[in-house]
């Protein structure tokens with residue numbers, strides 16, 4: 001993305017300053033005219049330039065949308081190494097804080113001082129942002145650079161977005177459950193806009209609302225399956241943890257002490273899987289949406305089963 005610093009005016013809006021030069025043809029345009037890329041900070045002067053430059057990107061995301069679980073699983077498997085490298089230090093922090101907290105407690109009554117508890121929760125949440133940033137970085141051109149820096153920079157807008165979504169969804173639940181579920185599905189992707197695209201909370205919520213227009217049924221089915229698959233991996237993670245805790249009795253107290261480390265690791269790795277599937281769904285929907293198309297998953301699935309039947 002080339003951001004302009006010269007004082008030239010937009011050819012379509014003679015009263016507005018040009019802010020971008022097209023990443024396809026180089027023409028200058030204003031904010032109003034600039035067309036966003038699907039998965040990067042690039043901007044285009046027109047739909048024609050978008051179509052020309054984004055056709056491969058569009059195909060890639062729309063193809064993956066036809067099999068979001070398998071494509072998500074592949075993205076997760078490909079991201080596993082950088083994900084582990086990034087979350088291991090966070091898990092160590094999460095494990096170390098209670099240990100040091102108990103030691104620094106002057107009363108020596110085994111409790112953890114408030115400051116350490118706050119730090120524990122901070123790093124706990126931070127780990128989820130680091131996880132999401134790693135997966136986004138693997139799948140798109142967003143969240144480039146150090147994931148640790150990215151996650152810390154976006155922590156407050158991200159938390160504010162979730163708080164606002166939580167309030168709106170909570171109000172929905174007060175009026176019976178269905179409006180709450182509906183609002184949760186419509187606003188679900190606000191977090192991706194807040195975390196990866198750098199949107200402020202209100203814009204993130206609006207974008208998620210626009211993205212899920214007419215897609216609530218599909219998104220509900222998708223989220224349900226994605227969370228079920230994630231939970232299956234989560235339970236296997238717990239299984240491994242309990243086996244380790246049982247077969248390593250000589251570690252004694254250390255199993256308890258390292259519990260936050262393992263639990264953190266299980267949470268982040270499983271969240272990584274769910275988030276991978278969610279990103280495949282998100283960018284697939286976004287690519288269709290930006291091209292002004294309705295996702296043709298249903299049609300493709302029907303064609304697929306027709307082929308198998310014949």
Ligand SMILES: [Zn+2]
Pocket residue numbers: 022023024025026027044045046049
């Ligand atoms: Zn152009």
Ligand SMILES: [Zn+2]
Pocket residue numbers: 010011012013016029030031032033034
């Ligand atoms: Zn313009």
